[in-house]
Amino acid sequence: MAASVDISNSAQSHPVTDLRIVLIGGRHNDILSGKSSAGNFILGQNVFDTSRRTAQSEVRQQEVFSRRVTVVDTPGWWWFWHREDTPKLNQIEIQNSVHLCPPGPHVFLLAIPVDLYLPQWVKASLKQHLKLFNADVFSHTIVLFTAVAPSTYDEKKSRIRRSPTLQWILQQCGNRKHFLNISNREDRDQVKKLLEKIETLITNNGFRHCSVDRSQGETLRKEMRDLTERASKMFDQVQKQRNKLKLQIEGRLKVLFLIRYRALCGRK
The missing domain is CATH 1.20.5 (Single alpha-helices involved in coiled-coils or other helix-helix interfaces)
Structure with a gap:
């Protein structure tokens, strides 16, 4: 389990000028993770297609708040599926995502809709799919709670407290989290705070990116x-x-x- 580090309000006095991000996440029925929308929000442009399911890993790059930000969007897995049930081509695309941002990603953003109910048994699905990366993914992960409707911070925290599965996921990720209202694209301060949290994570990891073979x-x-x-x-x-x-x-x-x-x- 990753060590617990509170980065909810941290900021870097010396911003990292090059950030490499891989978006990951699952889906359940018609509820998507919001990965592609989050990628567009972060980069400030509609560079990922949100009208269809992401079938292959795609990389885009923009300058954001004086940083060169590289974002890789990946195919999502079904939360209730074991890894062996995920199509082989999707597994390969997920694995290949880390090779699209050499020498390797600084952070994985695990996108989860804040209103999504996740039962206990999805833990196995998450762990199995993250093993595709052959690396200590949790120590490089921030949970990105996505939302399309406005809500207070206390309301969001209350939803997490009511979900043992979300609490477990946060524990694995050192309690690193960020809330992103993807319907409020004008609020760029959300992105700025997210980048600051990523920079704090990079610093805590000794400026090491996720190892890639x-x-x-x-x-x-x-x-x-x-x-x-x-x-x-x-x-x-x-x-x-x-x-x-x-x-x-x-x-x-x-x-x-x-x-x-x-x-x-x-x-x-």
């Missing part, structure tokens, strides 16, 4: 190419079978039409 990057890219090629071949085979079946059906319909036509002509 560079050799794994090429292996992951090869796996993605192989999976994509196999999927493409399977798609082509299915299309050929569908076209063949379509021709067979059309041929039989023509035969039936001719038989019926001749039968009708024979009656005249």
Whole structure:
């Protein structure tokens, strides 16, 4: 478990000029984590597509409050699924995210809607999916509670207190958290405070980023190419079978039409 560090109101007198962020999180039914929206909010521009599910890891970069901020958005997993139930290509995309911000991310922002109810058994899902990174992710993680409706700080804290699972997640992350109202894009002070918390985390980690095995990057890219090629071949085979079946059906319909036509002509 990561050591508990209170960074709720901390700020750095010497800001880090280069911040590398990876957004991670799960989903439940129609409730999305808000990762892509949070990424757009942080960067101050609509650079991530929020109209669809994130299918592959994407990286964007902007200057934010005199810092060069790199944000990687990742595919989300289903909170109630074990890792083996998550599609292999999604797992590879999640793993590959850390290779899109070399030499490695300073922080993982674990996006969780503040109103989302998470039962106890999602702990296993979270731990299993974070093992995809082969690193001590919790010591580099801040829980990013996302919200679309305004609420007071006390109301947000009350929701967390009522959720043993959220309390457990926060304990794993050293009680590091930030609330982000993604519907209030004009309030840039939310982003400024988040960046300050990230800088405090970087300082507490001795300015070390999350360790990344560079050799794994090429292996992951090869796996993605192989999976994509196999999927493409399977798609082509299915299309050929569908076209063949379509021709067979059309041929039989023509035969039936001719038989019926001749039968009708024979009656005249």
